[in-house]
Amino acid sequence: MWIRKVAVVVLLSLIAASVSAVAPATTSASQSIRKLLGSGEEASLDRAIELGEAEVERTPDSAEAHYWLGAAYGRRAQIANMFSAAGYARKVKAEFLRAVELDPRHVEAQLGLVQFYLQAPGFMGGDVEEAKRVVEELGKIDPVAGHRGRASLKFSEKDRPGAIAEWLAALKLDAANPDVLPMVVGVLAQEQRLPELEPIVVAAVQKDPGHPVVRYQAGKFAALSGKQLTEGLAHLDALLALPTAPEGVSLAGAHWRRGQILSHLKRHAEALAATQQAASLEPGSEEIKKSLEVLSKAAP
Secondary structure (H helix, E strand, O other): OHHHHHHHHHHHHHHHHHOOOOOOOOOHHHHHHHHHHOOOOHHHHHHHHHHHHHHHHHOOOOHHHHHHHHHHHHHHHOOOOHHHHHHHHHHHHHHHHHHHHHOOOOHHHHHHHHHHHHHOOHHHOOOHHHHHHHHHHHHHHOHHHHHHHHHHHHHHOOOHHHHHHHHHHHHHHOOOOOOOHHHHHHHHHHOOOHHHHHHHHHHHHHHOOOOHHHHHHHHHHHHHHOOOHHHHHHHHHHHHOOOOOOOOOOHHHHHHHHHHHHHHOOOHHHHHHHHHHHHHHOOOOHHHHHHHHHHHHHOO
């Protein structure tokens, strides 16, 4: 029995993680829910569910309403006890299915279902073949989403190179895709494949230079590689100058990467100040703490 309970919690964590921070949110209710989901506070997540349920009741034929209610259930399940998590799992699946029934082109709901079918144990409705079927149909509707879905399939098969290849194929179709680009930058940086990453970042900037996610990834690449430092710094400065925090971007991360770029440029005092700002925004980050320690010791 305990194995089933753990499986439920792991499943809901994976589904919640798959909810895109930049998924379409065209209604005021959806935008409010998306903002609330950024918080790990129980009260905020409960409020997101309340808004989602009210929106579904008000607009029962809205795929977007059902999707965001499913997303709210998924995030809430992450902090629920094991008994409650099983109930949330059923609700997540039901809302994503309803969203897809209403709008087969709702990419994020389709991808949410793929994650469910891949990660759920059989007694909860997990079905790898069903996941493959959804991905195949999704690829006919949206080729980029199809590659994203196939990447999920590859990861479930422990085929990391295959998953990366699918993401790269997606970027060939949409160089600045805000869902795929961070994944590619993260994994290629982790594998120390920075020379391969440079043309990918350049292509993304050329296509959509003002997109916050593109700006952040360009800054991250500069910070990690020591290349395109002036351009990377300009992107992060523009990002941090926005009047409101952009969706899908960590402000602490932006300050941290900015500090790394300034360190490359030998502007140590500014690098220290930027990293201190990052630490104040995200005091629990061990990576930022390490950078701050290094810079503090190196300060004249």
